Amino acid sequence: MSIYLGIDIGASTVKLGLLDLEKGVIGVRLDRPSYASEGPDATANVIQTATTELLQANDLHFNDLKAIGACCPTPIDASGMCVYPTNIDASWQGVNIAQKLSDALHLPALLLNDGDAAAYREYSVREAQNKASSCMAQFITGTGLGGALIINGKIWSAPAVSAELGHICIDSSENADLCGCGARGCAETRASLLGLRNMVKHRQAKGNVPEALQGEPMEVAKKLRRLGQMDEPLSDVMSIWQEYFTSLGIAARNVVNTVGCDLIVISGGAQEKEKTASEGAYERFKNDAISWIRQGIDHSFPHLKQTRVEWSIDTLPDSAAYGAAHYASVSSPQSKDTWV
Numbered sequence: 001m002s003i004y005l006g007i008d009i010g011a012s013t014v015k016l017g018l019l020d021l022e023k024g025v026i027g028v029r030l031d032r033p034s035y036a037s038e039g040p041d042a043t044a045n046v047i048q049t050a051t052t053e054l055l056q057a058n059d060l061h062f063n064d065l066k067a068i069g070a071c072c073p074t075p076i077d078a079s080g081m082c083v084y085p086t087n088i089d090a091s092w093q094g095v096n097i098a099q100k101l102s103d104a105l106h107l108p109a110l111l112l113n114d115g116d117a118a119a120y121r122e123y124s125v126r127e128a129q130n131k132a133s134s135c136m137a138q139f140i141t142g143t144g145l146g147g148a149l150i151i152n153g154k155i156w157s158a159p160a161v162s163a164e165l166g167h168i169c170i171d172s173s174e175n176a177d178l179c180g181c182g183a184r185g186c187a188e189t190r191a192s193l194l195g196l197r198n199m200v201k202h203r204q205a206k207g208n209v210p211e212a213l214q215g216e217p218m219e220v221a222k223k224l225r226r227l228g229q230m231d232e233p234l235s236d237v238m239s240i241w242q243e244y245f246t247s248l249g250i251a252a253r254n255v256v257n258t259v260g261c262d263l264i265v266i267s268g269g270a271q272e273k274e275k276t277a278s279e280g281a282y283e284r285f286k287n288d289a290i291s292w293i294r295q296g297i298d299h300s301f302p303h304l305k306q307t308r309v310e311w312s313i314d315t316l317p318d319s320a321a322y323g324a325a326h327y328a329s330v331s332s333p334q335s336k337d338t339w340v
């Protein structure tokens with residue numbers, strides 16, 4: 001059997017799933033509170049118990065597992081260490097999480113950044129459908145803006161960390177919004193939930209916003225996808241989404257001009273369909289988004305028009321755990337750079 005355990009570690013939840021290389025996803029994913037704020041040992045304990053539970057539910061044993069592919073919402077180095085504790089408790093900084101998981105479960109373990117894991121899942125789904133590219137960049141929209149590069153089927157990573165596409169500078173002006181990374185004017189300060197909040201705040205400061213955009217900026221930001229996917233959305237709402245996606249387009253242009261990738265994939269929160277949205281409104285929202293992203297790309301070299309810009313085709317929700325499991329299966333267990 002070629003079964004791999006996928007683990008997606010988040011600040012509040014840890015998600016575990018099993019991936020069989022021949023059959024695909026096995027059984028149902030298990031979600032548990034991660035207790036990440038109590039430190040990596042507390043999370044490793046949760047994972048140990050949850051893995052036993054997951055295996056029992058699927059009539060499997062520890063020795064049926066080949067390896068662990070895990071991911072975390074932080075920059076990760078090649079040894080599987082959490083380099084900087086973004087989106088997780090400070091106690092995770094400098095801890096080799098891959099080693100910890102390997103010790104806890106007595107299996108080889110690989111640790112990835114969660115954006116990289118999600119993008120690898122997308123890549124593998126595309127590859128199976130002949131829709132992949134040898135050089136693909138993915139932007140993962142959410143509270144922040146994640147990103148990854150998959151080049152020749154491998155997650156691109158430097159000796160230190162992998163690509164942080166959300167932190168490409170798109171605004172060098174002195175008063176550009178401050179980003180969580182410490183710099184100003186990153187793509188994340190526009191193309192993310194935090195970016196929506198920033199744009200609401202700026203419009204409110206100028207005054208004369210419609211009633212739908214009044215109130216605490218983060219609360220308004222959380223309503224914007226629903227407002228944007230209405231049959232007749234307000235022009236003020238659409239101008240915020242236009243700024244969101246053209247900003248993403250500028251970041252995408254920088255990626256294309258840096259690494260020459262010919263496929264840009266967009267996934268995450270901005271792709272989700274609101275329950276209240278009609279099919280037509282949802283399709284219009286997605287088509288507008290792609291054309292706004294294209295505006296950022298097409299105003300450069302003519303050949304950049306060949307770059308495909310597409311929404312994610314991976315239909316499995318929260319699939320980073322499976323992406324990490326799949327990547328563990330294609331990474332060599334002998335390589336001490338990626339395995340412990």
Ligand SMILES: [Zn+2]
Pocket residue numbers: 166167179180181182183186188
């Ligand atoms: Zn940043």
